[in-house]
Amino acid sequence: MIKAARQPPWDRSDHFVRTSKTEALAAAEDLDSDQRRGTFIDPNDSRTSLAEWASQWRKTHLVAASTQAKYDHYLDQHILPAFGRLALDQIRRSAVKQWAIGLRARYSLASVRGIVTLMSLLLTAAVEERMIAINPIQGLRMAEPRTHHQPDVDLRQTAKRPIPTSDQVLAIADRIHLLGGRPAQVMVITAAFTGMRWGEITGLSKTNCHLDQGYLRVDPDNGSLHEVGARLWLGPPKTDAAARRIDLPPFLIVLLREVIDSHDHPQVFITPDGHWHRRSNFARRLWRPACDGDPSRKWPFILPGAVFHGLRHHHKTMLDELGIEDALKYERMGHRMPGIAGVYSHVTDPMRQKLGDRLEQRWTTLTVRRAQSS
Numbered sequence: 001m002i003k004a005a006r007q008p009p010w011d012r013s014d015h016f017v018r019t020s021k022t023e024a025l026a027a028a029e030d031l032d033s034d035q036r037r038g039t040f041i042d043p044n045d046s047r048t049s050l051a052e053w054a055s056q057w058r059k060t061h062l063v064a065a066s067t068q069a070k071y072d073h074y075l076d077q078h079i080l081p082a083f084g085r086l087a088l089d090q091i092r093r094s095a096v097k098q099w100a101i102g103l104r105a106r107y108s109l110a111s112v113r114g115i116v117t118l119m120s121l122l123l124t125a126a127v128e129e130r131m132i133a134i135n136p137i138q139g140l141r142m143a144e145p146r147t148h149h150q151p152d153v154d155l156r157q158t159a160k161r162p163i164p165t166s167d168q169v170l171a172i173a174d175r176i177h178l179l180g181g182r183p184a185q186v187m188v189i190t191a192a193f194t195g196m197r198w199g200e201i202t203g204l205s206k207t208n209c210h211l212d213q214g215y216l217r218v219d220p221d222n223g224s225l226h227e228v229g230a231r232l233w234l235g236p237p238k239t240d241a242a243a244r245r246i247d248l249p250p251f252l253i254v255l256l257r258e259v260i261d262s263h264d265h266p267q268v269f270i271t272p273d274g275h276w277h278r279r280s281n282f283a284r285r286l287w288r289p290a291c292d293g294d295p296s297r298k299w300p301f302i303l304p305g306a307v308f309h310g311l312r313h314h315h316k317t318m319l320d321e322l323g324i325e326d327a328l329k330y331e332r333m334g335h336r337m338p339g340i341a342g343v344y345s346h347v348t349d350p351m352r353q354k355l356g357d358r359l360e361q362r363w364t365t366l367t368v369r370r371a372q373s374s
Helices: 012-039 050-061 065-083 093-104 109-128 166-180 181-193 197-203 248-262 279-290 310-321 328-331 349-373
Strands: 215-217 224-228 229-237 245-247
Touching: 050 065, 050 109, 065 093, 065 109, 065 224, 065 229, 065 328, 093 109, 166 181, 166 279, 166 310, 166 349, 181 248, 197 215, 197 224, 197 349, 245 328, 245 349, 310 328, 310 349, 328 349
Parallel strands: none
Antiparallel strands: 215 245, 224 229
């Protein structure tokens, strides 16, 4: 009888075989459990590149045309050049955070936040499709950079987005008149006394100016000028409620008629060379020197850091000060009135008349006070 060779004590090959079989069985059981629970992630899906996934995602993520244009710009100009070749499971939070910090050196905080938010949206959609287990940048936020207090500047002027007073609006508008002409001055005054958004006022068509009837109309189809990257186009305003009637005080009717009669362009407010306004150009050439001051012209600051959107905040504050009814305030600002009040509150002609009278009175008070101080 031939005896089996005795396994030397240092030979553990059979142990390894048994161990690997045990591990394989455990892995198979885990895989089966994941499949039953619906948590199984196919490695082939995880290896899909971000560019491939973005291409699929764009086809099914339906948004407004302006939002789609913004998403396309963020993807094509920023996200895909940086991460498009990486597989979904290769994207690391630390790498995205470092990349976002680099973007912050070149772009505004709001733009960088928008870019990072879109990338997170894309990865969350991949999680929902079970292509990756987690979104590695979930909750990633770009913090506001810390600033040092300037003791010689009023606290109102160091706010994140300082809101101009009515007197400051007129002072800013006067400087913009010197820098960009009378139409640009009237555009600032119109924004401050109507609460129109940037896109609504730069996209305002002459055909939507019903001056004989005393109001403007924000058209639901092409009432706003949209801008993404180098592209400009007319399209719908921000929301359905933004398509609205905006009543005008008498002084503003006079100013708007003056601008409308001064050129043949379909839009009311255009550049001196007859083109649509671009937000960045207007800010750099007109708005920033007017608000922040200009040493070459010996202009001190009026309201450093203020943005054009602050005129909309100014208008809402002015409506509160003038005691305008909520129903008319919501309509004028292009917002939908929430709750049951939105069902039972309605705008009446006496409300509109009171608004026009009080805005006219505010304008008269401002201009008289300004004339007396000059």
